Amino acid sequence: AQSVTQLDSQVPVFEEAPVELRCNYSSSVSVYLFWYVQYPNQGLQLLLKYLSGSTLVKGINGFEAEFNKSQTSFHLRKPSVHISDTAEYFCAVSDLSGATNKLIFGTGTLLAVQP
């Protein structure tokens, strides 16, 4: 079974500063990895995904994430955040070998960008 850990429930940061949101996963098989963003009172939107190939994945809105198999991590980064990036960010894992594409989500990290 897979699991996802997002250690930081909230990350405050000033506008134009860099940010890293941490995600660690646990799985005995190969996985796909995802980051979703949820703006207030909205559904979840896919930010980026790692399926295979290059371990550095670029997504929308200037975000990127790096897959590190040895550390079982998939941390999300942005070099300079904007007020509009304030949202909840969810890391998720999907089992590659299973018969389903069920997604397991972390508990989320609230990114609070301050002016």
Place this chain on the structure above:
Amino acid sequence: DAGVIQSPRHEVTEMGQEVTLRCKPISGHNSLFWYRQTMMRGLELLIYFNNNVPIDDSGMPEDRFSAKMPNASFSTLKIQPSEPRDSAVYFCASSLDRGPGYTFGSGTRLTVV
């Protein structure tokens, strides 16, 4: 592409009443998922359909919850009778079979008073 469509967007009901939430997946997608989101428990997978057949309903909390998918373009999640602890945002998502990643609907915010 209209995306995943959920209705209603908001629902307020009294304890004991029946509640039905609706979802229209993206055309061509054959996997459909119902999730519940609360502050305490985060995002929980309730049930998963593939080709209109329920594959995994282990997340359905109690017998008061039931879900159906009568055809490829429509699914319902029913709670009967509803209780205050069912208050949450319920999301529907769809994807292509084994396709990585879902497309989520905007959710239904359910409040049971």
